[in-house]
Amino acid sequence: MNTTSLEEDIPMEKTFFAHICEQYFYSSEWLTFTVFIYVTFELVFWSYNLFLVYIEYHDIPMFEKYRIQKRKPKLRFQPEIILEIRNETIKHQLSLIFTLSLIYPLLNLNGHVSVRSPIPPLLTILWQIIACLLTEDFIFYWTHYLFHTRLLYKYIHKQHHIFKQPTGFVSVLAHPLESIFQNQLGVWLAPFLIKDKHIFTLCLWIAIRVYQTINAHSGYDLPYISPQYYFPWLLSGTLQHDYHHQHSNMNYGSFLTIWDRLMGTHKIQKDE
Ligand SMILES: [Zn+2]
Ligand SMILES: [Zn+2]
Numbered sequence: 606m607n608t609t610s611l612e613e614d615i616p617m618e619k620t621f622f623a624h625i626c627e628q629y630f631y632s633s634e635w636l637t638f639t640v641f642i643y644v645t646f647e648l649v650f651w652s653y654n655l656f657l658v659y660i661e662y663h664d665i666p667m668f669e670k671y672r673i674q675k676r677k678p679k680l681r682f683q684p685e686i687i688l689e690i691r692n693e694t695i696k697h698q699l700s701l702i703f704t705l706s707l708i709y710p711l712l713n714l715n716g717h718v719s720v721r722s723p724i725p726p727l728l729t730i731l732w733q734i735i736a737c738l739l740t741e742d743f744i745f746y747w748t749h750y751l752f753h754t755r756l757l758y759k760y761i762h763k764q765h766h767i768f769k770q771p772t773g774f775v776s777v778l779a780h781p782l783e784s785i786f787q788n789q790l791g792v793w794l795a796p797f798l799i800k801d802k803h804i805f806t807l808c809l810w811i812a813i814r815v816y817q818t819i820n821a822h823s824g825y826d827l828p829y830i831s832p833q834y835y836f837p838w839l840l841s842g843t844l845q846h847d848y849h850h851q852h853s854n855m856n857y858g859s860f861l862t863i864w865d866r867l868m869g870t871h872k873i874q875k876d877e
Contacts, residue, residue, distance in 0.1 A: 622804055623721035634720040638709045638804055643702065645808040649815040654773040657823055661772070671825045673847045674770050680824075686768070693778040704784075708793060716800030724805045733802065737795040737810045738860055744791035746864040749857040752783060758853075771850045773819040791859070817860060821846035841865065844873045 619627070626637040660668040661681055672679075680686055712718050724730075752762035761780045768775040779788065792814055796802050820831055826843045828834045833842030845856035845865070855872040858865045865871035 620721060620723050626720055634718070635706075635709045637720050638718055638807075639706050641804055641808055642708065642811055643705050645811045646701065646705075646815055649812050650773075650777075650819065653816065653819045653823075657773045657819075657825070660825070668825060668827070671827050673824055673826055673843065674851070677770055680770060680772055683770075686770075689767070690772070690774050690778070694774050697777050700781075700784075704789065712793070712797055712802065715797055716802065718807070719801070719803045722803065725801075725803050730803075730806050730809065733795075733799055733806050734810055734813065736799065737792075738813070740795035740798075741791040741814065742858060742860045742864070744794060745787060745859040746857050748787040748791070749859075750868075750870075752787060753854065753857070766850065766853050769850055770824065771822040771847060772824050773822055775850075776815075776818040776822040821859070822850075838862070845871070848872055848874055 622637065622641075626632060626634060630636040630640065661679060680690075709718060725733075749762075751757055758766075761782050765775075765779040765783060768778070777784075777788070792811070796807055796810070817832070820827075821841070821843055823843055824847065826847075831842055833840040833844075839861060841856065841858045841860060841862045845858070845862070849856040855870050856865055857870055862871055
């Protein structure tokens with residue numbers, strides 16, 4: 606019954622994103638994209654961070670044994686740091702709305718972000734996510750490496766390094782120039798270069814990236830829920846980034862250990 610000619614004549618059933626776009630966002634693809642990316646970010650950001658707040662305040666032995674900087678008191682005994690994290694998080698949450706509203710028109714300068722078309726095949730999603738991950742890892746390593754040169758560190762990157770004992774919220778707290786050139790550029794460069802991109806793939810990519818960076822800043826080397834638990838030889842993780850915050854050097858990568866291993870900047874040390 607469903608011949609090709611009939612399929613061409615009958616209008617296609619509306620996809621989930623097309624329905625949401627028309628029903629709730631005045632048929633604006635820009636608004637649909639911005640809200641979906643924002644909600645994806647916030648869902649991952651708050652669920653992982655609230656989990657970390659819970660284990661910070663409840664001293665659960667099952668989690669305590671995975672805390673990395675055991676010699677230092679927990680953050681809840683350092684009210685000035687908690688206050689700093691709270692104030693900076695509020696600022697970040699407000700600036701995020703502005704930043705994300707610019708992404709859709711920027712991505713459309715090269716190709717088009719599909720909002721109404723069906724979700725792409727699994728293989729397309731897979732290669733695009735891998736391309737995003739490899740590009741982000743490259744940009745992050747080298748911009749981060751540069752931000753550790755004397756002047757850039759002093760005037761820009763030091764703001765991220767005031768947190769010697771990181772926790773999930775710290776992952777997004779940085780000087781605006783660092784946020785743009787290290788974080789946003791790394792995340793959005795591959796989606797910009799890929800001409801045919803879909804809102805679903807980009808939401809998935811944002812979820813992966815936010816999860817990765819909160820995990821790296823969590824302060825706990827947790828098994829099972831940490832990707833590096835499964836591939837410690839390939840993936841950079843909490844131990845590496847925690848060391849980076851403690852010593853302000855080494856381990857400049859985000860997802861992978863490849864650049865750190867190639868450049869001789871890979872190091873892990875656990876505080877027992
Ligand atoms: Zn960091
Ligand atoms: Zn750094």
